[in-house]
Amino acid sequence: MITPDVAATPAEIDTALGDLQTHLNLIFARTRTLWKESAARIAPELQVGGYKLLTFIDRAGTASAHELAERFEMDKSVISRQVRMLEELGLIESRADERDGRLRVLTATPVACAALAELRSDHASRLRTVVAELTPDEIHAASKVFRLLAEV
Template identity: 70%
Template sequence: MAVLEVSASADSVDHADVDDALAEFQGQLNLIFARAQTLWRESAARVHRDLQPAGYKLLTFVERAGSASAHQLADSFEMDKSVVSRQVRMLEEVGLLVSRPDECDGRLRVLTATPAASAALAEVRSDHATRMRDALTEMTPEELRTASKVFRILAEV
């Protein structure tokens, strides 16, 4: 019986600790999201002076995937098709994306990043990787894997 009583009081303390830890975690996530928005804006401007953060996100998706359709972009980013269409048109106009008819369905357009876009994105990614590596030098590989697991779980929420 004594073990159950200790366990029950430990549970109530654990709940308070968990609530405090979750509140701290959420606060840090809010800071990360705010920093990410700033980073997207800065990165977009580095790729092209007229590039908006939304266009930057779409461009990086297409470049990483190899190709994509506007429909895939709208679904992946939960954006209105008209917003995606405007961003894609702008990306094409400044020479960052090219569009060609889909081989299976000529009504669809397949988007790919231009070599200039790929080079600019590679430079931005390299700088981001260096900054990330410098910021996380004190973490062990196991701690980084744990953090990655947390982000993977959150991505599924």
């Protein structure tokens, strides 16, 4: 283990970065699986893309199709299909924007909000179990790493 007062060699840094990349790949794979499982818990027909849009709409309160397309870097036709499915499943509602009637404002239905709240509670419980052996400082350090990676 490298102590803070000893400079790491380039080889040690490369090894550590390789280990980090390996574990990030595993996290991404697990995340994709978790999204699939979560989408299926909400509705068996719900696709992962629709689940991601729904969670964003729920957390944001409202969103437009344009915002979703920009946020998720998806083609508007894909967004349109996913929004239509979410509406058909009774998970979102669409209404005219009060400022610009040409735009549609999307909101999660109470049924969707309740299902997502239950999922978030389950996910938080699982995460608490996983990090139970870590100190708050270690959790903060991990959070800092993820924040920095998200800004790249």
